[in-house]
Amino acid sequence: MTMSMTGPMTMPGAAETTPLLELRDLCLSFQRQEHVAVDRVSLKITAGRTLGLVGASGAGKSSIARAILGLLKPDSGEILFKGENINRMNPRQLKMARQRIQLVFQEPSASLSPRRTVEQTLLEPLQHFAIGSAHQQREKTLQSLQTVGLDQSALKRYPHQFSSGQQQRIAIARALVTSPELLIADEAVAALDVSIQAQILQLIQQLQRDFGITFLFISHDLAVIRQIADEVAVMYRGQVLEQSPADRFFSRPAHPYSRILLTFAGGGTPQNWTSDKWNLERNRNAGHRAAACVFAGFCPEKMTVCENTEPVLRYIQQADLHGQGPHCVKCHLYDEVESNEYRENEL
Amino acid sequence: MTAALRVKNLSVWIESRSGRIPVVDRISFSIKAGEATGLVGESGCGKTMTARAILGQLPVAGIGVSSDGIEVNGKDIYSLNARRRRALLGRDIAMIFQQPATALDPVFTIGQQIGAVYRRHFGGSQQNIRQTTLESLQSVGFSRAEDIAAAYPHQLSGGMRQLAMIAMATVCKPAVIVADEPTTALDSSSRALILQQLKHLQTLHQTAMLYISHDLSVVRQACRDVMVMYCGRIMETTDCQSLFTHARHPYSAGLLACIPQLGATRPAAISSIPGQVPGAADLPGGCHFAPRCSRAEARCRESVPVMTDEDGCGAACFRPL
Amino acid sequence: MTQNTWRRLRSDPYGMSGLVLVTVFALLATCVWTGLLGHGWSEVSGGRYEGASSGHWFGTNLLGQDIFGRTLFGTATAFEVGLLVTFSSTLLGMALGGLAGWYSHGWLDEIILWLKGVLDSIPFYLFAAAVAYALQGSPWAMHLAMIITFWTTTARIIRGEVMRIKEREFIEAARAIGLPGLKTVFRHVLPNTFHILLVQGTIVFVAAINTEVILSFLGLGIQDGVSWGLMLAESSQEVLAGHFGNFIAAGTSLFLLLMGFNLLADALQDALDVRGALN
Numbered sequence: 001m002t003m004s005m006t007g008p009m010t011m012p013g014a015a016e017t018t019p020l021l022e023l024r025d026l027c028l029s030f031q032r033q034e035h036v037a038v039d040r041v042s043l044k045i046t047a048g049r050t051l052g053l054v055g056a057s058g059a060g061k062s063s064i065a066r067a068i069l070g071l072l073k074p075d076s077g078e079i080l081f082k083g084e085n086i087n088r089m090n091p092r093q094l095k096m097a098r099q100r101i102q103l104v105f106q107e108p109s110a111s112l113s114p115r116r117t118v119e120q121t122l123l124e125p126l127q128h129f130a131i132g133s134a135h136q137q138r139e140k141t142l143q144s145l146q147t148v149g150l151d152q153s154a155l156k157r158y159p160h161q162f163s164s165g166q167q168q169r170i171a172i173a174r175a176l177v178t179s180p181e182l183l184i185a186d187e188a189v190a191a192l193d194v195s196i197q198a199q200i201l202q203l204i205q206q207l208q209r210d211f212g213i214t215f216l217f218i219s220h221d222l223a224v225i226r227q228i229a230d231e232v233a234v235m236y237r238g239q240v241l242e243q244s245p246a247d248r249f250f251s252r253p254a255h256p257y258s259r260i261l262l263t264f265a266g267g268g269t270p271q272n273w274t275s276d277k278w279n280l281e282r283n284r285n286a287g288h289r290a291a292a293c294v295f296a297g298f299c300p301e302k303m304t305v306c307e308n309t310e311p312v313l314r315y316i317q318q319a320d321l322h323g324q325g326p327h328c329v330k331c332h333l334y335d336e337v338e339s340n341e342y343r344e345n346e347l
Numbered sequence: 348m349t350a351a352l353r354v355k356n357l358s359v360w361i362e363s364r365s366g367r368i369p370v371v372d373r374i375s376f377s378i379k380a381g382e383a384t385g386l387v388g389e390s391g392c393g394k395t396m397t398a399r400a401i402l403g404q405l406p407v408a409g410i411g412v413s414s415d416g417i418e419v420n421g422k423d424i425y426s427l428n429a430r431r432r433r434a435l436l437g438r439d440i441a442m443i444f445q446q447p448a449t450a451l452d453p454v455f456t457i458g459q460q461i462g463a464v465y466r467r468h469f470g471g472s473q474q475n476i477r478q479t480t481l482e483s484l485q486s487v488g489f490s491r492a493e494d495i496a497a498a499y500p501h502q503l504s505g506g507m508r509q510l511a512m513i514a515m516a517t518v519c520k521p522a523v524i525v526a527d528e529p530t531t532a533l534d535s536s537s538r539a540l541i542l543q544q545l546k547h548l549q550t551l552h553q554t555a556m557l558y559i560s561h562d563l564s565v566v567r568q569a570c571r572d573v574m575v576m577y578c579g580r581i582m583e584t585t586d587c588q589s590l591f592t593h594a595r596h597p598y599s600a601g602l603l604a605c606i607p608q609l610g611a612t613r614p615a616a617i618s619s620i621p622g623q624v625p626g627a628a629d630l631p632g633g634c635h636f637a638p639r640c641s642r643a644e645a646r647c648r649e650s651v652p653v654m655t656d657e658d659g660c661g662a663a664c665f666r667p668l
Numbered sequence: 669m670t671q672n673t674w675r676r677l678r679s680d681p682y683g684m685s686g687l688v689l690v691t692v693f694a695l696l697a698t699c700v701w702t703g704l705l706g707h708g709w710s711e712v713s714g715g716r717y718e719g720a721s722s723g724h725w726f727g728t729n730l731l732g733q734d735i736f737g738r739t740l741f742g743t744a745t746a747f748e749v750g751l752l753v754t755f756s757s758t759l760l761g762m763a764l765g766g767l768a769g770w771y772s773h774g775w776l777d778e779i780i781l782w783l784k785g786v787l788d789s790i791p792f793y794l795f796a797a798a799v800a801y802a803l804q805g806s807p808w809a810m811h812l813a814m815i816i817t818f819w820t821t822t823a824r825i826i827r828g829e830v831m832r833i834k835e836r837e838f839i840e841a842a843r844a845i846g847l848p849g850l851k852t853v854f855r856h857v858l859p860n861t862f863h864i865l866l867v868q869g870t871i872v873f874v875a876a877i878n879t880e881v882i883l884s885f886l887g888l889g890i891q892d893g894v895s896w897g898l899m900l901a902e903s904s905q906e907v908l909a910g911h912f913g914n915f916i917a918a919g920t921s922l923f924l925l926l927m928g929f930n931l932l933a934d935a936l937q938d939a940l941d942v943r944g945a946l947n
Contacts, residue, residue, distance in 0.1 A: 056534045069844045098846045110837040115859040125845050163623060164390075174841075193389035193561055198605035198619035205617060220534065223607035227617055251611050264535035266609055267568050269543075364675075 018083050020047040020214050021068065021101075021182055026077035028063050037063040038074070039238035039294070042313065046325065047181070050208060050215035052229030052246070054222060054261065059235040061218045065184045068216075069103055070094070081182075099129050102175035106187035108167035112159040118145075118170055119155040125178050144173040148203060165196035172203065183207075184216045189224060201227050222265040226250055231325045234258050237294045240313070244327040254316065254329040256301045270300065293332065305332050350377035351555035352401070352440075352523045355415035359396045359579075361627070362409045368627045370396045370410075372579040380522065383549055383556035385566030385587070388576035389602075391624055394559045397576075398525050401557070402442055403432045420522050438468040441516040445528035447508035451500040457484075457511045458496030465518045483518040484511070486551065487544050506537030510544060517548055525557045530565055542569050563606060567591060572659075575599045578625065578635035580651075585660040595662035598636045634664070642666045676939040683935020689928025693921075696740060697747040706740030709733065709894055717911050727913040729902065738894045739917045745895040746877050746925060749811065753876040754869050756815045761822025762858060762865060768823065769830025770853045777827075784820045792817055792879070793886065800888050807891040810883055814876055822868050826861055833857050863940040870933035874926050881922065896922045 022045070028038035038060045045051045053061050066072040068079055070086065079086045081097050089097060102125075105111035112121055122141040126132065132140065145154055148169040159167055168188065175183055185204070189197040205228060207213050219225055225232060226246070233243040234257060242255040253259050263270045293299070293306040314334050317327035359371040371393040378384045388394045399405055403424050405412040416423045419440050424432055444450040452460060461480045465471075471479075477496075484492035487510045500508055509529060516524055526545065530538040546569065549556050560566050566573050567587050574584040575596065583596035594600040601620040608614070622639040625631060631638055637647040647665055655661040677683050700706040712732040713724070720727045726735035768780040796813040803809040833839065834857060842852045877896075883889035884897030885904070896918035903914035 056536075066840075070846070071840060071843055095846060098844075103841070103844050105837045105841065107837055111841050113838045113842070113856050115862075116856075124842075124847075128845055128847055165623065171841075193624075194563070195389060195602060195605045195620045195624075198607075198617050201607070201617050202619055221607070223609050226609050227607045227614060246613060247611075250609060261535065262609070264539055267564060269539050 017046065019044040019080075020082060021045040021216070022078075022080040022083075023064070023068075024078040024080065026064070026067065026079065027075045028060075028067055028072060029075055036238050038067065040077070041235075041238070041240050043233055043240060043243065044325075045182070045214060045216060047214050048212045049230040049325070050217055050228055052225035052232045053216060053218045053235060054220065054225055054232060055235035056220060058237075060238040061235055062186055065103060065186045065216070065218060068184065069101060070098070095129065099125075099131070099178045100181045102178065102180040102183055104168075104171050104175050104183065104185045104188045107191050108164050108171050109159060111171050112167060112174075114159055117156055117158060121159075121170070122155075122174050122177050125174065129178060131178060140177055141173075144177045145170075147176060147207075148173045163196075164192060165199060168192060168196075168200055169203065172200075172207075176207075180213065182214045182216065184218070186218045187220070188217075190219065190221065197224070204228055222250075222261060234261065239294050239330065241295065241331070242327075242329045243325075244329075245324045248317075248324075248327060254327065254334065255331050256299050256333070257295050260300075293330075301333065303332060305335075311335070349421050350418075351380040351420060352557065353377040353416065353418040354397075354401065355417070357397065357400055357412070357414040357417065359393065359400055359405060359410065359412050362411060363628070365628070367411070369579050369630070370627055371400070374576075374579075374581050376574060376581070376584065378523070378555040378557060380555050381549060381553040382572070383546075383558060383570040385558040385560060385570035385573040386576060387560060387563055387566050387573055387602075389561055389624060391578075391627065392576045393579040394576055395527065398442070398527050398557075398559050401523075401525060402440065403436060434468070437464050437516075437521070438519045439521050440523040440525065441519070441521040443509075443512055443516050443524060443526040443529050445531055447505065447512045447532070448500065450512060451508060453500055456497055456499055457503075457514075461496070461511075461515045461518050464515055468519050479518060480514075483514045486517070486548065487511075487514045488540070488547075489514075504537075505533050506540060509533060509537070509541050513541070513544060513548070517552065517554070520552050521554065523555045523557065525559065527559045528561070529558070531560070531562065538565070545569065563590075563603065575602070578630055579627070580635060580663065581654065582636065582664070583662040584654070585662075589660065593668070595667040596636075596664050597640045597642050597666075597668060599662075600668055601639075642668075673939045677935055680935045680938065682931045683939070686928045686931025686933075686935060689924055690932055693743055693925050693928070694747065697744045700740055700744035706737050706744065709737045709741040711737075717913070720913075726917045729899075729911075729914055730906070735899075735913045735917050738899060739896070739921055741894050742896040742899060742918065743921065743925075745890060745893055746880070746922075749814075749880050749890075749895070750873040750876045752811055753814045753818060754873045756811075757818035757872055758822055758865055758869050760815065761819035761868075762826055762861070764819065765823030765826030766830050766853050766858050766861075769827040770834060770849060770857065772827070772831050780823070780827075784823060787817050787820050790817070793882070793888075796883055796888050797886070805891060810880065810889055814879055818872055818875065822865070822872070825864060825868060826858075829861050829864055830857055833860055867933055867937045867940070870929050870936065874929050874933075877922070877926065 023041055023043045026038050026041045029036045041060070041064065043051070053064070055061055063072060067074050081101065084093065086094070086097060119141060122144060123137055126137040126140060131137065141155070142152060145151065150166065150169055150173070154162070154170070159170065162170065189200050192200060201224065204215065208215065208228070215228070217225065217229055229246045231243065232246050232249040234241050234255060236257055242253065242258050244254065249258065250262070253262055260270050291308060291310055293311050296302055296306045299306065309332070311330050311332045313328050313330045315326055315328045316334055319326045354377065355375050356373045357371055357375070358369065358373050360367040360369050374397065376384070386394050386397065400412050400414070401417055414425060417425055419435065424435055427435070451457070458477070458480050461483060462476045465476050465479050480496055481492045484495050489495045489510065495503070495507070495511065500511070503511065529545070530541050533541065542565065545556065548554060556570070558566055558570055570587055572585070573587050573590055575582045575598065577598050583590070583594065583599045585595070590599060591603065594603055604618045605620065607617070620639055625635070625638070631648065633648040633650055634640070634643070634652050637643040640647065644665065652663045652665045654663045655667070677687070696705070710733060713728070713734050716728065716730060716732055718724060718728040724734045724736060726739060729735055729738070764780050768777045771777050795817060796810060799813040800809040803812070839852060839856060842856050880889050880895060881897035881900060884895060885901045889895060889897050899914045899918035900922070903918065907915050
């Protein structure tokens with residue numbers, strides 16, 4: 001994967017590029033601020049890489065995806081696509097941006113319009129964005145279908161005539177038809193059988209390799225994330241608690257919540273896990289005290305400071321020259337680590 | 348010792364204009380009291396229909412069933428008339444569903460629903476029923492059983508609802524519990540808890556558990572034995588340990604290879620099983636898996652391999668691994 | 669999908685008999701429209717109250733007109749009224765219900781709901797009389813009155829369905845590329861309501877014909893031409909004198925056609941129900 005150096009170098013030795021997508025302090029809530037879905041989230045997604053966004057349901061992952069596509073309006077904060085603020089774009093720029101960002105949903109049968117043929121579904125984005133002539137559009141739809149492993153015979157058929165694996169391929173083909181730079185997959189394989197899931201993941205790997213498409217891959221399944229993500233970000237109750245390069249995340253996760261998730265994913269139970277601790281998702285709407293760590297209620301390594309002060313997102317490792325992304329964590333356990341301190345790659 | 352659940356040559360089919368479409372093709376297995384067996388397979392393999400047959404829900408319009416016996420504690424439920432069969436449900440054999448949100452009635456409290464199940468089978472005084480309800484809630488791990496009994500389903504989280512559902516299923520202390528994807532709709536932490544509680548109850552009441560799931564890792568945590576099902580037939584039956592270390596049937600091995608693994612390094616390539624699961628109406632002759640199998644020979648397409656049997660383990664394959 | 673529906677419908681004996689009945693009547697109506705049959709409905713071709721004979725299969729009425737011919741013409745009238753009212757009110761109901769559902773809880777929804785409420789509160793037959801008076805006895809007054817009031821039921825159903833459909837992911841997908849609201853409604857949402865509209869349409873057809881019968885009794889019905897309603901209205905006096913020709917002819921035809929439609933509507937609903945028992 002190539003990384004080009006653009007933009008100002010903000011610190012000595014660090015490779016800094018304009019991220020393809022950046023979220024700055026994004027806030028989003030429902031029901032007039034009663035339910036905070038996204039709580040001051042900052043994320044950077046580098047072009048050509050795949051960011052896996054993990055967390056339990058209700059953590060805010062899907063809300064972020066929808067906010068990026070303009071389906072939900074954030075309360076505050078910025079969404080920058082290639083450096084430009086999406087909310088400040090004029091309609092023409094917004095249309096261009098929408099072409100470049102596409103979304104694949106969880107339920108393949110639900111995401112395809114039941115009364116439209118595959119051809120109509122694939123042509124719709126091309127026609128809406130007025131990309132190419134009618135002949136070129138037809139070429140593009142065929143190309144997309146071939147990329148996902150289907151052929152021409154699929155064009156005149158309806159979604160319900162395909163299996164769920166094939167339907168998901170069609171959904172991916174629709175996402176590819178506008179040649180997007182960023183593909184957001186929201187639990188795109190969660191509803192599929194394990195052998196179909198493997199086939200779709202293979203397809204995604206192929207898209208990563210052959211087309212260099214940037215992915216924001218949302219999933220609650222850590223094992224799936226392990227297969228395809230370059231970087232991992234963990235969300236809990238609307239906040240990003242840790243963002244780390246994948247290899248480091250899976251071998252040495254920093255945040256206690258990350259460690260708990262990994263233990264459960266591996267089929268184990270964390271130490272000292274008492275029976276009331278498992279209510280991690282209970283009382284989704286019960287606000288935590290504002291000036292406290294959002295995870296304090298359940299953290300096995302909670303300290304007094306965790307209940308009084310909200311931790312700051314600290315960089316415990318900057319992005320390095322070898323292309324590894326930064327490692328940042330929002331936890332009082334790392335208060336000793338200086339923010340923005342650059343360290344040699346110590347692995 | 349009599350098996351708590353014994354299924355002999357169970358077949359289920361769908362009536363269609365072009366004849367019978369087989370959905371489950373002569374499967375047999377048994378589960379002893381206090382043991383847990385998993386029935387694993389992908390969508391369309393027939394495991395849900397198997398569950399419905401075992402629970403006496405078949406035949407219904409358009410779906411036929413036949414067997415040499417489905418015995419719960421030695422009693423063949425299909426030899427009973429409909430009324431007796433209904434009496435059995437909930438008392439001797441109970442089911443835990445996948446979606447606790449929809450399986451629980453939203454207009455009744457948890458306590459009312461559990462009480463209703465107990466009252467139906469055993470009756471008794473109001474006090475007795477209440478006592479039993481609270482006990483069953485406590486046995487699944489609720490420390491504040493009174494609060495839970497007074498709550499409505501929507502007031503509980505997904506994991507708690509599933510526990511309430513388990514309490515409802517176990518209040519009559521059934522001999523057999525069929526759990527249909529009990530943890531699929533839950534997060535990883537709730538999943539661990541549910542499996543823990545089910546195991547606890549399994550030992551406590553010596554219940555025979557049949558776990559139906561597409562998730563092999565859940566079955567590995569919860570069950571001692573496992574059966575792998577494909578297109579209506581059982582391809583392999585063995586204990587979980589053996590399956591994960593040395594699967595004998597090519598389908599089982601292929602399925603295991605597809606499962607994404609957590610690990611220190613990221614895998615270079617993901618493996619998958621080529622092709623697709625055939626629809627029930629287009630099943631190939633001979634071994635159903637032959638078209639997708641890398642080890643298939645001519646005889647695989649012509650005749651159906653019989654399940655080998657070594658100490659209750661076996662694979663339905665002419666060339667097992 | 670339509671193949672499956674047709675197959676399911678074919679296997680339903682009640683539904684098929686309904687379809688046969690409706691088709692037969694529709695063919696008769698077509699014959700009348702093309703002038704093949706029933707054009708002599710107003711001719712006085714026989715004596716008063718003649719009984720059934722080879723020349724007049726159902727006999728003649730008070731004026732000596734052939735009851736059979738009048739019955740045939742009535743078939744055409746029934747379909748005219750039925751089809752016009754059904755198409756117009758269904759289209760209107762679909763459009764307004766669709767907009768109300770899509771912009772639900774917005775100002776457009778509020779206005780449409782208010783309009784619906786007002787129209788539903790007006791006693792229908794008073795309204796029909798008022799429209800007839802306002803249009804000074806125009807033959808279309810009846811149709812207009814029905815169209816203006818019948819769309820509300822369809823709209824209510826469509827509004828609810830649209831509110832459900834717009835939460836589904838393929839609508840999100842359309843919005844995600846920035847497809848404008850109106851395009852999304854007409855291209856993606858409404859086509860998924862056609863199965864409801866079809867069943868609702870058959871119900872409205874029946875309602876329209878029934879309403880016409882009552883309006884004819886009130887003298888507000890068909891002004892030019894003849895309908896079964898008019899014939900029934902005529903027969904209300906005649907049967908007392910022992911002349912049953914009109915009553916039997918119109919009553920039987922009405923019964924058969926409406927029963928046919930009802931059977932068809934029920935069967936269609938079952939055939940279109942994709943989430944059947946087997947799934």
